[in-house]
Amino acid sequence: MSSRTGWFVLGVIAALVGFLVGAYLFVSLGGVSMETTAQPLPLEATVAHMALRASIGNAGDQKNPLPFNEANLLAGAREFKTHCAFCHGIPGQPRSAAAAGMFPKPPQLFKRHEMVTDDPEGVTYWKATHGIRLSGMPGFGNTLSDTQRWQITMLVAHADKLSPAVRTALGQ
Numbered sequence: 397m398s399s400r401t402g403w404f405v406l407g408v409i410a411a412l413v414g415f416l417v418g419a420y421l422f423v424s425l426g427g428v429s430m431e432t433t434a435q436p437l438p439l440e441a442t443v444a445h446m447a448l449r450a451s452i453g454n455a456g457d458q459k460n461p462l463p464f465n466e467a468n469l470l471a472g473a474r475e476f477k478t479h480c481a482f483c484h485g486i487p488g489q490p491r492s493a494a495a496a497g498m499f500p501k502p503p504q505l506f507k508r509h510e511m512v513t514d515d516p517e518g519v520t521y522w523k524a525t526h527g528i529r530l531s532g533m534p535g536f537g538n539t540l541s542d543t544q545r546w547q548i549t550m551l552v553a554h555a556d557k558l559s560p561a562v563r564t565a566l567g568q
């Protein structure tokens with residue numbers, strides 16, 4: 397190895413060590429606030445979305461195996477009320493105090509602009525099954541059956557066109 401290459405390698409190592417020490421000091425001196433009310437860090441949302449997209453992969457190709465009907469929507473509404481409404485709300489009701497205090501805030505799945513009606517059902521099913529780490533969104537893969545998760549998925553995927561009976565079952 398020529399001495400020029402040697403100095404170059406040393407420079408790269410010094411830069412890496414400098415970066416790690418800097419990152420350590422930044423975090424240990426409070427640069428990353430853990431308060432839910434703190435502003436997001438630069439690039440925090442970008443990195444989180446990138447990691448989430450990569451984890452979901454092509455789960456969106458998976459279609460809902462259940463027939464689309466009122467019985468499945470009603471069952472989905474009952475499950476949603478028990479397991480999801482506390483964070484994701486029900487039609488016509490304000491965000492719960494707990495949901496308002498979270499970071500990131502759970503989207504209100506019956507509120508226009510926060511609904512997931514445009515997402516492929518496979519993606520919503522993936523999120524309900526595996527959860528979203530470091531966000532407060534639980535995974536229900538070990539606690540709810542596949543059928544229950546597909547019923548809830550069907551419900552939130554059609555949140556903008558539910559019958560009065562399903563809305564009543566949601567407790568509106």
Ligand code: HEC
Nearest residue numbers: 479480483500501502503520523524528531532533534548
């Ligand atoms: C303890 C609170 C909590 C509960 C209970 C909860 N979630 Fe969530 N959920 C969250 C949070 C927080 C996020 C936002 C995650 C993010 O932004 O990365 C989220 C995100 C989601 C998303 C993605 C929304 C979007 O805009 O992409 C879906 C879909 C979802 N949850 C479905 C459910 C379902 C279905 C249930 C019930 C089976 C449920 N959640 C229960 C907190 C919760």
